[in-house]
Amino acid sequence: LAKTTQPISMDSYEGQEVNITCSHNNIATNDYITWYQQFPSQGPRFIIQGYKTKVTNEVASLFIPADRKSSTLSLPRVSLSDTAVYYCLVGDNLISSGSARQLTFGSGTQLTVLP
Amino acid sequence: DTEVTQTPKHLVMGMTNKKSLKCEQHMGHRAMYWYKQKAKKPPELMFVYSYEKLSINESVPSRFSPECPNSSLLNLHLHALQPEDSALYLCASSHVGAGELFFGEGSRLTVL
Numbered sequence: 543l544a545k546t547t548q549p550i551s552m553d554s555y556e557g558q559e560v561n562i563t564c565s566h567n568n569i570a571t572n573d574y575i576t577w578y579q580q581f582p583s584q585g586p587r588f589i590i591q592g593y594k595t596k597v598t599n600e601v602a603s604l605f606i607p608a609d610r611k612s613s614t615l616s617l618p619r620v621s622l623s624d625t626a627v628y629y630c631l632v633g634d635n636l637i638s639s640g641s642a643r644q645l646t647f648g649s650g651t652q653l654t655v656l657p
Numbered sequence: 658d659t660e661v662t663q664t665p666k667h668l669v670m671g672m673t674n675k676k677s678l679k680c681e682q683h684m685g686h687r688a689m690y691w692y693k694q695k696a697k698k699p700p701e702l703m704f705v706y707s708y709e710k711l712s713i714n715e716s717v718p719s720r721f722s723p724e725c726p727n728s729s730l731l732n733l734h735l736h737a738l739q740p741e742d743s744a745l746y747l748c749a750s751s752h753v754g755a756g757e758l759f760f761g762e763g764s765r766l767t768v769l
Contacts, residue, residue: 576756585661585747585760586700629699635756644756645690645713647699 546630546648553654560617562651564630567611572634575606575613576644580627586647589615589628617653625655661761663748669767672738678764680731680748689731690758691723692747700747706731707753738768 547565554560566575574593578586590597592604592613603616617624628651633644661682670676680689688707692700705713706725720742722734731748745765749758 574756578758583745583763583765585749585763586758587760588757591756633756635754645702645705645758647701650699 546632548628548630548648548651550649551652551654553656554620555656556621557619560620560624560653560655562615562617562628562630562653563612564615564648565612566630566632569610569632570634572636573610573632574635574644575604575610576631576633577602577604577615578629578631578647580629580650586629620653620655622655622657625653627652661748661750661759663746663761663764665764666762667765667767669769670735670738671769672740674738675734675736677735678733678746678748678766680733680750680761681729682750682759683729684750684759685728686750686752686759687728688751688753688755689725690749690751691731691733692749692760694745694747694763704733735766738766740768742766743768 574591576591577589579589580586590599590602590604592606594606597604605614629647631644635644664679690705691703693703694700702715703717704723709725720737724732745763747760747763749760751758
């Protein structure tokens with residue numbers, strides 16, 4: 543089981559780049575890495591998913607080293623509204639396998655953006 | 658339409674009541690999920706439906722009974738709940754085999 547480990551909390555200031563790292567030492571060959579953002583009393587929101595190297599979209603970048611045992615979510619120029627909990631999930635996206643690994647949320651990282 | 662709609666937003670029930678939570682999506686997703694989230698904790702997976710069939714049950718007590726009447730609807734029937742079942746219940750949907758889950762705003766359940 544690809545258990546994930548993230549820092550419990552991080553603080554940053556507005557306008558800075560924030561990097562949140564997730565460790566997943568037991569990641570399997572077919573596993574993807576997915577990140578979600580969650581605000582209080584709301585459902586999680588998908589941020590980004592990747593398999594290897596670098597993935598970028600309009601809100602974030604995901605860096606995955608060659609050994610894939612960790613990944614880093616990068617949020618450019620954060621604002622106060624980016625204060626939220628960020629979750630890293632690892633799994634193969636295959637529901638038919640009967641596995642819930644990619645659907646299992648770890649403890650998450652509470653990011654607080656300060657003015 | 659990229660929304661997952663959950664009703665009711667808030668529900669208070671006694672331990673002997675029977676109630677249901679409802680979830681609806683019109684994105685053509687054929688996978689739907691129920692999660693439970695306690696305060697300051699991550700969401701915990703309860704059930705997964707794939708093509709309207711129950712695919713994953715994470716050893717959830719029988720007082721929670723899921724139902725997927727069609728590809729757009731997902732229900733969670735509640736009966737004889739305990740106070741410790743009070744939580745935010747989240748519904749999500751996705752394309753089967755896709756990694757992006759779309760979550761609803763949740764139903765806040767309080768069991769007295």
